Every structure is written in C-alpha cells, then in structure tokens.
Amino acid sequence: MSDREDFLVGEFPFVPKQERALIKRNALLESGHTLFISRGYEQTTAKEIAAHAGVATGTFYRYFSDKRQLLMSLLEDKxxxxxxxxxxxxxxxxxxxxxxxxxxxxxxxxxxxxxxxxxxxxxxxxxxxxxxxxxxxxxxxxxxxxxxxxxxxxxxxxxxxxxxxxxxxxxxxxxxxxxxxxxxxxxxxxxxxxxxxxxxxxxxxxxxxxxxxxxxxxxx
The missing domain is CATH 1.10.357 (Tetracycline Repressor; domain 2)
Incomplete structure (x- = not known):
C-alpha cells in the first residue's frame, strides 16, 4: 500500500489479533461491501452495517472510525x-x-x-x-x-x-x-x-x- 493510500485509510481505533475479533472485523467488512453495492455509499450507515453483520453499533466503532474508513479498507491495494x-x-x-x-x-x-x-x-x-x-x-x-x-x-x-x-x-x-x-x-x-x-x-x-x-x- 502506498503512503497516499495509507493516508486515506487512516489509523484504526483498534487492530484485532485474536481470531474471534478478526472474525467480527471481517464480518463488518463483508457487510459494508454488500450494503455499499446494494444501497450506495451515502444511503448506508454504520448502524446498518453493524446490524447486517450481526453485531452492535459500538462494535463497528471499535474497529472503524467511520464508514469511510471501512470502505477505504475494502479498497486497500485494489x-x-x-x-x-x-x-x-x-x-x-x-x-x-x-x-x-x-x-x-x-x-x-x-x-x-x-x-x-x-x-x-x-x-x-x-x-x-x-x-x-x-x-x-x-x-x-x-x-x-x-x-x-x-x-x-x-x-x-x-x-x-x-x-x-x-x-x-x-x-x-x-x-x-x-x-x-x-x-x-x-x-x-x-x-x-x-x-x-x-x-x-x-x-x-x-x-x-x-x-x-x-x-x-x-x-x-
């Protein structure tokens, strides 16, 4: 990832290492991917991404500062x-x-x-x-x-x-x-x-x- 792409993603609130936490983070990424494509970026909220992933909204903000950071994570190196x-x-x-x-x-x-x-x-x-x-x-x-x-x-x-x-x-x-x-x-x-x-x-x-x-x- 280039320095500019790293700037776009920004610093994550928390970077998981344990398998259970990684599973939750990946579920949020998959949920965001699905909702961004089906509804569009502006029409999708962090709360909806969390609900679709089956986790609390607070869990979303544990891993991502906002929905933009989640999207940039999906775009990383792509x-x-x-x-x-x-x-x-x-x-x-x-x-x-x-x-x-x-x-x-x-x-x-x-x-x-x-x-x-x-x-x-x-x-x-x-x-x-x-x-x-x-x-x-x-x-x-x-x-x-x-x-x-x-x-x-x-x-x-x-x-x-x-x-x-x-x-x-x-x-x-x-x-x-x-x-x-x-x-x-x-x-x-x-x-x-x-x-x-x-x-x-x-x-x-x-x-x-x-x-x-x-x-x-x-x-x-």
Missing part, C-alpha cells in the same frame, strides 16, 4: 484493479488481445463491485479524488507509451494525436461499465476493441498483425 487495463499492441492480434483484456477487467470489476461506489464518494472526498486522478494519469501514461512504441514502428495512423487517443481509449473502456449499469445489457467488448483498434491502426496494418498472430499461434 485501486489499480478498478482502472482500465493497458493494451498490448505488439505481441499478437491487437483486437483479440484487447478484447480479452477488457473481458478480464470487467470480470474483476464485477467481482469487487466497488467501482459503482467510487464516483459517488469521489465527488465529496477530495483526497480520494486526488488518488484516483493520479492513478488514471499513470494508466494514461502507460497507454500513451505503448502507442508511441507502435507509432515508432510505423503501425499507427500517421496523423494521430497519441495523447488524445490514449484518453479516448480510457473513456471508451470506463463508459462501457456505466452503459452496462444503465441498460442492463452486457457490453460487447469485441466491438469496443474493434472501435479502439480502428482508431489506432490502418486496416492493412491490422490485417498484417492478425496474419502474423495466426501464423505464430498468438491470436489471443
């Missing part, structure tokens, strides 16, 4: 998993590889579930917003770096503004989750990958990269 994956452009068929990455990313998000809570909290939590912003800039820099490598090899459109394209890729990926939540329909990551790759590569380059991937058994 912020990077909530952000868009870094595409690989040079090690196979870009479209198939990117689609596979997006499917795996979507699976991770749904398993964790907390990506639905972050936008709500970040609007009111400047420290969290700063951490998320820094993490997004880091992912953007990595995507931009990989695009530059592809561009240096003459694979991308010549007139691309790579910085803008890098941000566009992030927006497309991030909005796919929001679209799923609003429509109830699963995102088509093959189509999203197709749009992104057509934005980056001329058709003849994509075809060439696919042929190389097929001949080397690197389709996905």
């Amino acid at each position: 912020l990077d998993k909530l952000l868009p994956p870094e595409p690989s452009w040079l090690s196979g068929d870009p479209q198939s590889l990117l689609a596979s990455l997006l499917v795996a990313h979507n699976k991770r998000l749904n398993e964790l579930g907390l990506h639905r809570v972050l936008p709500e909290l970040a609007l009111k939590d400047s420290e969290l917003a700063e951490i998320l912003g820094a993490a997004r800039r880091k992912i953007h820099a990595r995507i931009l770096s990989s695009l530059k490598q592809a561009s240096e090899k003459g694979l991308t459109w010549r007139d691309l503004d790579l910085d803008t394209v890098s941000w566009a890729i992030m927006v497309l990926v991030e909005n796919s989750q929001e679209k799923e939540a609003r429509t109830g329909k699963l995102a088509d990551y093959q189509e999203i990958s197709k749009v992104i790759c057509r934005m980056v590569f001329p058709p003849e380059v994509l075809s060439h990269l696919r042929n190389i991937a097929d001949s080397n058994g690197l389709k996905c």
Whole structure:
C-alpha cells in the first residue's frame, strides 16, 4: 500500500489479533461491501452495517472510525484493479488481445463491485479524488507509451494525436461499465476493441498483425 493510500485509510481505533475479533472485523467488512453495492455509499450507515453483520453499533466503532474508513479498507491495494487495463499492441492480434483484456477487467470489476461506489464518494472526498486522478494519469501514461512504441514502428495512423487517443481509449473502456449499469445489457467488448483498434491502426496494418498472430499461434 502506498503512503497516499495509507493516508486515506487512516489509523484504526483498534487492530484485532485474536481470531474471534478478526472474525467480527471481517464480518463488518463483508457487510459494508454488500450494503455499499446494494444501497450506495451515502444511503448506508454504520448502524446498518453493524446490524447486517450481526453485531452492535459500538462494535463497528471499535474497529472503524467511520464508514469511510471501512470502505477505504475494502479498497486497500485494489485501486489499480478498478482502472482500465493497458493494451498490448505488439505481441499478437491487437483486437483479440484487447478484447480479452477488457473481458478480464470487467470480470474483476464485477467481482469487487466497488467501482459503482467510487464516483459517488469521489465527488465529496477530495483526497480520494486526488488518488484516483493520479492513478488514471499513470494508466494514461502507460497507454500513451505503448502507442508511441507502435507509432515508432510505423503501425499507427500517421496523423494521430497519441495523447488524445490514449484518453479516448480510457473513456471508451470506463463508459462501457456505466452503459452496462444503465441498460442492463452486457457490453460487447469485441466491438469496443474493434472501435479502439480502428482508431489506432490502418486496416492493412491490422490485417498484417492478425496474419502474423495466426501464423505464430498468438491470436489471443
């Protein structure tokens, strides 16, 4: 955990060591996880988290100073998993590889579930917003770096503004989750990958990269 993430979590009122106390703390974490996802952060109270976990409200405050600290504990070391994956452009068929990455990313998000809570909290939590912003800039820099490598090899459109394209890729990926939540329909990551790759590569380059991937058994 980075120093900034440690700052977000803060100092716990009490850190349990005995098994019985650890079980209670874990029950509160699981309860908070369930209620934050089902009700939203603002609509969930510490009292409700405690009741759902089958413990007294006082027990909640024995382990956590407030519901924010509990949420940050759930997010500890997981912020990077909530952000868009870094595409690989040079090690196979870009479209198939990117689609596979997006499917795996979507699976991770749904398993964790907390990506639905972050936008709500970040609007009111400047420290969290700063951490998320820094993490997004880091992912953007990595995507931009990989695009530059592809561009240096003459694979991308010549007139691309790579910085803008890098941000566009992030927006497309991030909005796919929001679209799923609003429509109830699963995102088509093959189509999203197709749009992104057509934005980056001329058709003849994509075809060439696919042929190389097929001949080397690197389709996905």
